[in-house]
Amino acid sequence: GDSVTQMEGPVTLSEEAFLTINCTYTATGYPSLFWYVQYPGEGLQLLLKATKADDKGSNKGFEATYRKETTSFHLEKGSVQVSDSAVYFCALSDQNTNAGKSTFGDGTTLTVKP
Amino acid sequence: EADIYQTPRYLVIGTGKKITLECSQTMGHDKMYWYQQDPGMELHLIHYSYGVNSTEKGDLSSESTVSRIRTEHFPLTLESARPSHTSQYLCASNLGLSDSPLHFGNGTRLTVT
Numbered sequence: 001g002d003s004v005t006q007m008e009g010p011v012t013l014s015e016e017a018f019l020t021i022n023c024t025y026t027a028t029g030y031p032s033l034f035w036y037v038q039y040p041g042e043g044l045q046l047l048l049k050a051t052k053a054d055d056k057g058s059n060k061g062f063e064a065t066y067r068k069e070t071t072s073f074h075l076e077k078g079s080v081q082v083s084d085s086a087v088y089f090c091a092l093s094d095q096n097t098n099a100g101k102s103t104f105g106d107g108t109t110l111t112v113k114p
Numbered sequence: 115e116a117d118i119y120q121t122p123r124y125l126v127i128g129t130g131k132k133i134t135l136e137c138s139q140t141m142g143h144d145k146m147y148w149y150q151q152d153p154g155m156e157l158h159l160i161h162y163s164y165g166v167n168s169t170e171k172g173d174l175s176s177e178s179t180v181s182r183i184r185t186e187h188f189p190l191t192l193e194s195a196r197p198s199h200t201s202q203y204l205c206a207s208n209l210g211l212s213d214s215p216l217h218f219g220n221g222t223r224l225t226v227t
Contacts, residue, residue, distance in 0.1 A: 043218030095212035
């Protein structure tokens with residue numbers, strides 16, 4: 001079945017540091033890939049997505065590229081801010097079965113210190 | 115700005131009580147989902163629905179039940195709450211296509227004493 005493996009946390013960085021959160025996936029078909037962010041006390045919200053190989057999703061300075069050859073979708077940001085402190089989830093949605101039903105990674109908690 | 119609404123945000127209730135967690139969305143989405151979120155932040159799908167009168171159990175077994183009588187409404191019910199039900203419950207919806215992102219509510223944090 002489908003699965004998502006993301007980098008274990010927690011991750012603690014200083015403000016303006018470079019961020020990478022690794023995400024790899026296993027899927028039977030050609031999934032769409034997503035990163036969601038959850039701020040304290042809130043639900044998840046979409047950060048970015050990519051729907052086919054070599055697509056790059058980007059939003060709020062975050063980027064991730066859909067790499068089919070390495071089955072990866074790593075999240076990056078060049079300079080993090082304190083306000084980026086949150087939990088980040090990588091997810092996939094497989095077009096072949098149960099379209100729209102998502103598989104999530106376990107989440108990575110990011111703390112950015114001033 | 116949420117287009118999917120969950121009430122209550124917080125609920126503390128005694129063992130044995132019946133509770134209903136409400137979830138409504140204004141986007142006309144056919145597909146709706148309930149997730150249970152651990153203190154460790156992992157998400158577990160417990161119920162989903164592909165439309166009116168459609169409900170399915172998710173990947174994690176749950177003693178809760180759901181109903182989908184109207185497109186916009188997907189309530190979750192626990193007939194007899196237990197301390198093991200203490201958790202965060204997140205409702206979500208989407209168009210149901212593979213490239214459709216999920217829209218989440220802000221969650222209900224349930225504590226059963």
